[in-house]
Amino acid sequence: MATEQTYIMIKPDGVQRGLVGEIIARFEKRGYKLVAMKLMQASKEHLEKHYEDLSSKGFFNGLIKYMASGPVVAMVWEGKDAVKQGRAMLGATNPLASAPGTIRGDYCIDTGRNIIHGSDAVDSAKKEIALWFPEGLCQYTAATASWIYE
Numbered sequence: 604m605a606t607e608q609t610y611i612m613i614k615p616d617g618v619q620r621g622l623v624g625e626i627i628a629r630f631e632k633r634g635y636k637l638v639a640m641k642l643m644q645a646s647k648e649h650l651e652k653h654y655e656d657l658s659s660k661g662f663f664n665g666l667i668k669y670m671a672s673g674p675v676v677a678m679v680w681e682g683k684d685a686v687k688q689g690r691a692m693l694g695a696t697n698p699l700a701s702a703p704g705t706i707r708g709d710y711c712i713d714t715g716r717n718i719i720h721g722s723d724a725v726d727s728a729k730k731e732i733a734l735w736f737p738e739g740l741c742q743y744t745a746a747t748a749s750w751i752y753e
């Protein structure tokens with residue numbers, strides 16, 4: 604299993620509801636390494652690019668409005684199998700279909716207020732990281748690495 608990077612974003616509702624610390628803690632405690640993070644107010648144009656694959660959907664305009672309604676926390680987490688594991692930690696797109704113990708299953712109810720984004724594949728992660736972090740990532744050796752990986 605390869606070391607991967609995944610783009611994780613706490614949506615405006617997650618920020619407003621004070622869930623930033625809880626969410627970051629889950630990735631930290633699991634053992635993933637934070638390699639980029641910023642709080643930012645994204646423009647509609649930027650969000651339209653992020654969600655361009657969904658532009659034909661009926662919910663697209665509402666999605667962009669929601670995502671632009673306040674600041675988001677943009678992050679990149681790194682580690683073994685990070686993309687798939689990150690998605691598993693998030694739960695299903697519809698929080699009502701998310702298992703308890705997942706972030707969406709524990710903290711939200713409606714699909715249109717599902718508090719967090721996570722890349723769905725290694726390729727889309729690369730695209731999303733380039734879009735949100737054109738300045739690049741922080742590379743460093745985590746002091747805990749030999750206690751997390753065999």
Ligand code: DAT
Binds near residue numbers: 666715
């Ligand atoms: P995910 O965020 O789980 O990757 P997605 O990429 O299919 O899901 O959709 C992106 C976001 O769009 C999703 O987190 C919430 C919103 N969304 C998806 N399907 C929706 C629907 N049927 N009604 C309203 N919002 C929806």
Ligand code: MG
Binds near residue numbers: 721723
């Ligand atoms: Mg998606």
